[in-house]
Amino acid sequence: MKKKKMNRLFVTALCFTMFILLLGGCEQKKSDKESDKIPETTADNVSAQKYKTGTYTAEAEGKEGLIKVEVTFSDTKITDIQIISQSETEGLGDDALDTIKEKVLEGQTLAVDAVSGATESSDGLLAAIEDAVKQADGNVDELKTNTVKKEGEGQVEKLSAEVVVIGAGASGVSAAVTAADKGAKVIIIEKTAVIGGASNLSWAGKFYNSSAAVENGLKVEVEKEIADWIANNHWRVDAAAIRQYVTKSGETYDWLEEKGYQTTFLNFNGEQLHVLPAYDTRQEILKNMLKDSVEQGGGQVLTETTGKKLLANEAGDVVGVSAEKADGTTVEITAESVVLATGGYAANAEMVKEYFGFEGVNGGLGQNVGEGLEMAWEAGAKIPDNMGGQMLHQTLARATAALKKEFNSFQASYPLISAYLPNFMNVGPSGARFRDEAATLTAVAAANTSAFNGSYHLVIISKHQLDLLAQKGMSGINVPQLPGMPPEFYSDFADQFTLDTPWTDAEKVFDAMAANGDGYKGDTIEELAANAGVDVDIFTAEYNNYIEAIKTGVDTEFGKSADYLFPMGEEGPYYAIIAEINNLGSVGGLLVNTEFEVLNDERVPIKGLYAVGLESEGVLFNDTYVGNGVGIGYSFTSGRLGGESAALNALDNK
Ligand SMILES: Cc1cc2nc3c(=O)[nH]c(=O)nc-3n(C[C@H](O)[C@H](O)[C@H](O)COP(=O)(O)OP(=O)(O)OC[C@H]3O[C@@H](n4cnc5c(N)ncnc54)[C@H](O)[C@@H]3O)c2cc1C
Structure with a gap:
């Protein structure tokens, strides 16, 4: 029944809102x-x-x-x-x-x-x-x-390989490269013209106990890490998969170094992160990896080619894929092993709502609409119990884009920075407070606590607070440490991103935010509530409770530390910033074993079918993603290992 429903979902309009903030705009072109x-x-x-x-x-x-x-x-x-x-x-x-x-x-x-x-x-x-x-x-x-007939419509091209990889993100490229290095003829197909998928937009990956981490004196105690991971996910995870990632991802770091994809080790508050190569070099490095391994080995890289359907034999074994080129030509590729690396369904708003109840922003790739999962389910793959996990890792302020047209990047980011400060009152869509705002200090906690309470939340800030920010910067409201924003959010104003930089023209910026409809303003708390469309009674009562907590230094509702209970002042105006959560990708959809073979309803491998990257990542997490750098670390690692398994299977079966 679920599968029929999925088919219906796939004909719905798709939301293509690709988030490319990290790359920034490029220079004016000639x-x-x-x-x-x-x-x-x-x-x-x-x-x-x-x-x-x-x-x-x-x-x-x-x-x-x-x-x-x-x-x-x-x-x-x-x-x-x-x-x-x-x-x-x-x-x-x-x-x-x-x-x-x-x-x-x-x-x-x-x-x-x-x-x-x-x-x-x-x-x-x-x-x-x-x-x-x-x-x-x-x-x-x-x-x-004036419709144009696609040149290739009605034409069928037949190709054969030993391994075919569908999707050329971090996981697909890694799978194709290792499969080719093992001696398999590989064809990798990619829907867009771009190689690298979401890795091109990412910041850092986690490769446990990499040689770089160990050289820098930071070693993780493997057994404790694995035990904590499993317990923190309420045991509803694949212990073997977690062990494999924690114990084998360090080798991925060395493998990437060897292949020319050089990352830089960073001790990130005790976490082993590896910052990816410069944004504008990554795609080229990945293309070279494919050239040196896949193309040198007699294989092919087909971009602007979309996987549509898996080919299966009478026994139900997967034996290839049917795809479509941009000119409409159908390409049928037969292969002993097929590796799915299509990155999930975060851009399919209906699927995300259905499986996770989330209605925030899609910051993942616009083309990832779940086609790979659909193909695998049709071929008999199990839909796992924890199907809905998402990668909620960033909070956004709706105001930023429009403000950037009127103000410099730092000023345009005042509302965004405010959304990462623990010192302000946060309320959900009803007007009720919903968390200890100290959750904003940790990106993943900030995102998940908000998403659980609605499709957006409001950050409440008073003129009194704005005046202090304008005079003394964040120090003016006793912000103890820089907010836990993703570094790429402040990279273009890093020199101003200090606690002491005054927020010049703060009131002008917040007025513009309200005028643009990306936030609200009210001279009184009641007026703010009415303008923001929240329940006036709920909001007023919550506000009064919050003021009481500020006065007494004791937050009886959420236990926020007195350090963050900063006075609102006696007079308006007051502002509400609309903060939204950015979903970087869906996590899961297929069950795999440690060979990355896709499992059917009986949890038995479907012969010839493999999955790597995000679509197989549900084996690591219970209901949602909580790791820093795991997205990248796992995609490269699962691709590297899955590609090897797929090649061995293909070569054994020849
Ligand atoms: C903005 C952003 C920032 C991030 N920052 C970090 C970070 O700092 N650290 C971290 O660990 N993780 C981060 N992530 C997550 C990380 O990038 C992903 O987990 C990882 O890159 C996923 O790799 P993948 O190969 O599984 O999928 P993807 O990178 O999504 O690749 C899938 C590929 O398949 C292609 N495709 C889709 N459908 C088809 C089809 N039908 N046929 C053919 N091809 C198809 C797509 O075009 C795409 O190229 C971030 C993600 C985003 C969006």
């Missing part, structure tokens, strides 16, 4: 140097258009800022599109712009699908072109119905 030649149209039903000849300038908002174009029209055609400036993410958004531009010119159409994983960039460019079409008196409605 103008295009495309020739004026118009490709022959392949549109099916292109109807004659009439334009006012000329070149028109237009712009629209992309993912990271404005996309400006100059579009040239003859009396019947769009003859040229020049992208004058844009700041989309390098290697993803900017590539998508080129793809969309070519498709519009080639098909003389605006009915172009967004590039997977770069929806906002694609839509931004299409909107700018649409504006230019309007200026040229073109018929936008008609252009939007």
Whole structure:
């Protein structure tokens, strides 16, 4: 029954809100140097258009800022599109712009699908072109119905390999590389044009007792770590899988070093983290790893190729995958072993709600909509009991993006920083306080306590507090230590991210937040409650309790330390920041054994089917993800080990 439901879910609209904050925008790009030649149209039903000849300038908002174009029209055609400036993410958004531009010119159409994983960039460019079409008196409605037949539709290409890997994130690349190094012919397919998946956006990974950690004098006591992990997850985890990760991930560090993917050890408050290579170098390193192992070994890397269905023989063994290329060609790849590494379903809002009840922000990859899981379930894989785990690891302030257009990064981040400070009162959507706000000091505790209480929470801050922040920075309200924000959130204002830097123009920033609709303001507590749409009685009562706790230094509701109970002052205005939780990925969906073979309902391996990375990571966690750096550490480790198993199986069965 569940599977039927899943099929229904897969036809729903998908939320493609990829979070690329870490990479930041890239520099303004130079103008295009495309020739004026118009490709022959392949549109099916292109109807004659009439334009006012000329070149028109237009712009629209992309993912990271404005996309400006100059579009040239003859009396019947769009003859040229020049992208004058844009700041989309390098290697993803900017590539998508080129793809969309070519498709519009080639098909003389605006009915172009967004590039997977770069929806906002694609839509931004299409909107700018649409504006230019309007200026040229073109018929936008008609252009939007000019469908272009995909060149490869109806064609089938047959390939064979010993191991096929679906998905080229950290886990898929590692699996493909180790399988090839073991001597298997490998084909790896990837839905987007990008190699590296979410690892390209990540900060650091955990490789237990890596040679670097040990050299730096930080050693984890393995048996205690494993025992604590199991107990902290209420024993509802796979003890063998945890042991394998804790004892084998250190080797992954050395393996990555050898392959040229160099990480830097960091003692992160006693945790063994390894900071990943510079953001703009990672994809290239992973591509080189694939070149040196997979391609050198006679295999192939097929990007913009989406896995659609697993191929099975009569016995139910998995024997390959059917995929679709961007031009519509079906590719059937047969293989002895198939490794799923498709990264889960965090971008499928309905699935996330169904399995976890979470309705916050998807900060994971927009293209990860659960296709890999769907394929595996159809092939008989078990849907595990702890299906719903998510990687809730970041708190966001809704205000940040709009404020960045008016203020510098530090100022635009005042609401965000406030969401990580223990000194303010936090309430859920009803207006009720829901936690000791000291939870904000630990990113994962902050995210999970909030998500359990609704799709957002409000951080309450008074003018009195803002005035002190404006005068003396965080020290003005006795903040004892820098907030536990992910480092990438403050990387572009690191020099101002100190306890003593005054929050200049704090009131202006918070007024702008309220004016933009990303927070609320009220002259009184009652007015704030009414403006914020929370229950006025609940909020007022909670506020009065909180004031009492500040006065007495004793928080009878949640036990917050008196150190964080900072006075609100006697007068308004008061502000409420809308804080939301960012889901970095879904965790789990398939059960695997320590060979990374996917298990069926009887917990017996389905022959030929392997899973690595996020979709197999539910073996490590009970109901949700709690580890710092485990996402990356496990993806590389499970890929490295799973790829070896898949290769051994393939070579044994030849
Ligand atoms: C913004 C952000 C920051 C993070 N920071 C950290 C951090 O600091 N430390 C940490 O440990 N973890 C972090 N994580 C989590 C970590 O990045 C992931 O756990 C890990 O990278 C997942 O790797 P994966 O290979 O399982 O999946 P992914 O990286 O999601 O790769 C899956 C790949 O499969 C492709 N794909 C999807 N469907 C198909 C299909 N049908 N056919 C073909 N290909 C398909 C996708 O395009 C993608 O390339 C972060 C995640 C995000 C989003």
